[in-house]
Amino acid sequence: MTENGIRTIPFYLYLAWVLVLSSCATRPILVATSPVSGEVAPNTDIIIVQPLLKFERVYDEAILPASDYQGNAIEAKMLAYAKSVVETRKFVIVDPQIYHEVEVAGLFNQLCSMSPKLSMGVVDNGANILFKRLASSNERIAVLMQFFKVKVGPDGKISTFGITSAMSSSVLQASLISCSTGKVLWRSQVLTRQLPQPESQQFSEALELLYQSFPRRKEE
């Protein structure tokens, strides 16, 4: 081997190392916090509330249109996944349409708007009032709340002054709350350090991780 050839080996090794690391860098980091899981009565009926999606710019919290980030496809996937999880864990799903009264139907819109707090398991007085109204017709009802917050940040850059990494992230949060008691029966959250792609493997992995600890119905 020539002297030049020997000199180029460390360079190629470095290049290979950099390529390996940069491929790792594109993978999302999923972080699930410890899910809170209370006792779920076997006869619990579950209403899956419409997920709330929020897309905001990271540095000034300006709201961005969900349509720019396939919001509809994300929402549909979240609903479908939640439905499949609840079914496979043997719980009964109650269609909110059974609450045909206009007043009660509007209640779900109010609950949906409370998703940021409720999906974190924070149940305040306002939510408790709505829960009591739902429980008045069926006290076995629990609601499954979902919130998806996407922070759109600046991209990573490579310049003569250095390099930076992209700053976008998204957080999936979900909780199951008993309407009669206002008690949080289960909750979980997952952080992904990238913008969501509803058809991607990473988004499916994030949903899977979110619902991994969802309770299974115990036999009566």
Place this chain on the structure above:
Amino acid sequence: MSLTRKFFGKWLSLVLICVVAGCAAPLKQAIYLDSGFQPQVINQIILLPAIDARIDRKIEVNIQKQIREAGMEILNNNGYQVSLSDNIGGVTQIIEDDLKFGDPKWIKQLGPSEARYVMVLMLVDVATKLTFGSTGNAEVAGFLYNKEAGTIVWRDKGIGQVGQAGLMFMLMKGAMAGSAIDVAMNSLLSSIPKRP
């Protein structure tokens, strides 16, 4: 000769002043700044314990030192008198939504009863990454309330993106979190007008 020197000296100074003025960082626009904000009426800011609102807590951060104490130093440099207090007052817990949309009742209960201006700083996220070198990202948020009036006076966010390329900097990944937090904190508090 001395006349020429005087003439050019003056012009040179003027050009230099213009260049420096151009370089001076403009006041960053806050997400919210009360239209009646007057820095001179704020005699003292009570800085409550900083909040760790991160979901991913893998990176160890000394929140009170890197967020609260760093914030106090920046505010001091901007002319504000700051006191630290661990008394969060009558509120049971402090969550981001309450801080953002805190209603007057909630704000009036926040912090020591005798306090007038109360501030809360929050670390929202910090992450590091190993790529062609090392990078760090941080996101912080801050809230300043007029406890007496039960209103929010200032609210903003700061982000920090730092990084260096090269083999040597790949070994410095751990330091990137701290640097990113410093940048984010300076960016955050740069939107509060300086106190004369």
